[in-house]
Amino acid sequence: MIQFAIEIPYWGQSLLRVLGGLVAVLLPAGTIVYLFLFKMMSFMQSRLGPMEAGPYGSLQLVAEVGKWMQKEDLAPDAADHRIFKMAPLIVLLSTFLLVVIVPFGPDAYFTNFSVGIFLGLAVASVSVLGILIAGWASANKYALLGGLRAAGQLIAYELPMVLAVLGVVIQAGSMNMQEITVAQNTGSWFGLDWFGSPFIVTQFVGFVIFMIAVQAELTQAPFDMPIAESELVSGYMTEYSGFRFLIFFIAEFATAGVFAFIASVLFLGGWGIPFSWFGWDNIDQVPDWMNLVGPLIMFTKMLVLTFIIMWVRFSFPRFREDQLQTFAWKVLIPLALLNTAITAILKVAF
Numbered sequence: 001m002i003q004f005a006i007e008i009p010y011w012g013q014s015l016l017r018v019l020g021g022l023v024a025v026l027l028p029a030g031t032i033v034y035l036f037l038f039k040m041m042s043f044m045q046s047r048l049g050p051m052e053a054g055p056y057g058s059l060q061l062v063a064e065v066g067k068w069m070q071k072e073d074l075a076p077d078a079a080d081h082r083i084f085k086m087a088p089l090i091v092l093l094s095t096f097l098l099v100v101i102v103p104f105g106p107d108a109y110f111t112n113f114s115v116g117i118f119l120g121l122a123v124a125s126v127s128v129l130g131i132l133i134a135g136w137a138s139a140n141k142y143a144l145l146g147g148l149r150a151a152g153q154l155i156a157y158e159l160p161m162v163l164a165v166l167g168v169v170i171q172a173g174s175m176n177m178q179e180i181t182v183a184q185n186t187g188s189w190f191g192l193d194w195f196g197s198p199f200i201v202t203q204f205v206g207f208v209i210f211m212i213a214v215q216a217e218l219t220q221a222p223f224d225m226p227i228a229e230s231e232l233v234s235g236y237m238t239e240y241s242g243f244r245f246l247i248f249f250i251a252e253f254a255t256a257g258v259f260a261f262i263a264s265v266l267f268l269g270g271w272g273i274p275f276s277w278f279g280w281d282n283i284d285q286v287p288d289w290m291n292l293v294g295p296l297i298m299f300t301k302m303l304v305l306t307f308i309i310m311w312v313r314f315s316f317p318r319f320r321e322d323q324l325q326t327f328a329w330k331v332l333i334p335l336a337l338l339n340t341a342i343t344a345i346l347k348v349a350f
Contacts, residue, residue: 017110024099028257028302029250033061035303036310037253044314068249071242078139079239087137088240088247090130095255097123102261103178105271105294106286116177117169120262121162124217127255128154131226134248135236146235149321150226153216156328157223161213163336164206167343168199168266177262181270182283188276196274200267205339207267209332211305214259215312216328218252222316225324256306264301271298 008016038060042049050057075084101116101123103109113119128151135147169175172183180199187197200207216223227235237248264270271294272286280286319327 021096021099021110024102024104024261025096025254025258026250028261028299028306029254030061031303032253032257032306032310034058036306040307040310041314065246068242068246073242073244074239076139076239080137080139083133084137084239085244087130087134088244088251090133091127092247092251092254094123094126094130095251095258097126098255098258099261101177102258102265102298103181103271103294104298105291106283107288108271108291108294109178112178113176115175117165117175117180117262117266120177121158121165124161125154125158127217127251131236134240138236138239140239142233143236143238146226146228146238149228150219150236153219153223153226153324156325157213157216157332160209160328160332160336161217163333163340164203164210164213165266166340167203167206167336170340170343170347171199171202177265177270178283181265181272184269185272185275186282193276194274196269196272196276198267198269203267203339203343205335206343207263209336209339210263210266211308212332214256214263215309216324217259218256218309220252220256220309220313222312222319223324224318225321228318256309257302260302260305260309261298263305264298268301268305270301271295273297 034057038049038057050060053059053063075081098120100110101113101120103112131150131154132147135143135145135150138144168180172180174180174183184198185196187193189195189197189201219226227237237245240248271290275281275286
């Protein structure tokens with residue numbers, strides 16, 4: 001068999017990574033907006049949702065983007081204009097940096113850091129800076145209150161998120177996202193390897209805590225105190241319009257998709273399927289076609305997890321600020337610590 005190898009220069013590899021990152025961030029964001037924000041929420045409220053732009057309203061998002069792009073880019077006279085314009089880009093940049101740790105196949109990944117999940121958790125906190133900057137630079141009291149609320153909320157819920165991930169890291173024995181994926185697809189329960197060993201079973205408490213923390217990180221109901229339209233107009237986004245408001249909008253749903261990708265790797269086996277189905281013993285035996293099938297598996301799992309996020313968003317009322325902080329510090333963090341301790345004990349014992 002004759003094999004042809006094409007050597008891609010470094011600039012070409014960088015370009016492909018950028019294009020891949022755009023697809024991995026923007027495609028899920030658009031899908032989430034159409035399926036869940038436009039259609040699922042409409043059906044839950046006994047209405048049809050957008051129906052005019054394209055078949056069944058499928059081009060409504062394109063129309064919305066076109067509308068936002070045509071609007072004037074305004075800023076308050078008293079605002080710090082340079083920082084005011086940077087804030088949405090910082091928030092969106094954190095989303096693009098977050099997706100680089102996600103493996104989509106045996107060889108389909110942007111990076112393969114040995115401490116990938118550690119990098120992801122660190123990068124996720126960058127969005128807090130963008131939100132706080134947006135609130136402060138707007139020279140608006142409502143925006144500043146929204147930014148301060150967001151900072152307090154995101155800091156409070158990052159700790160249970162880290163502790164929830166720690167249980168997975170202990171069980172997998174690695175912080176590498178690819179190795180976490182392989183550990184779930186090569187594992188077994190009581191000698192039975194037909195279903196692998198997805199960590200959602202052994203780390204179900206960690207999974208629930210992680211998903212709650214994701215909901216809070218996205219500042220979506222019932223954790224939408226930083227936006228709170230009935231109190232703060234639109235919080236830290238109050239003074240934004242046009243393209244910069246669009247960036248905040250894209251970042252919100254793109255981040256939901258990326259966090260769902262990460263959760264699918266940590267708890268649902270990521271791009272893989274139980275290796276025992278095909279008689280694979282390790283990742284080196286996984287064929288190249290999994291680089292094409294893997295992204296489809298990841299996309300499906302992402303939609304399932306995003307459905308849970310959006311269902312909670314459309315179903316539950318907003319927490320008060322004191323309830324929100326109490327839930328994080330007095331419920332989630334102790335529960336996550338207990339889950340981590342039990343996981344560590346069982347890991348050492350067995």
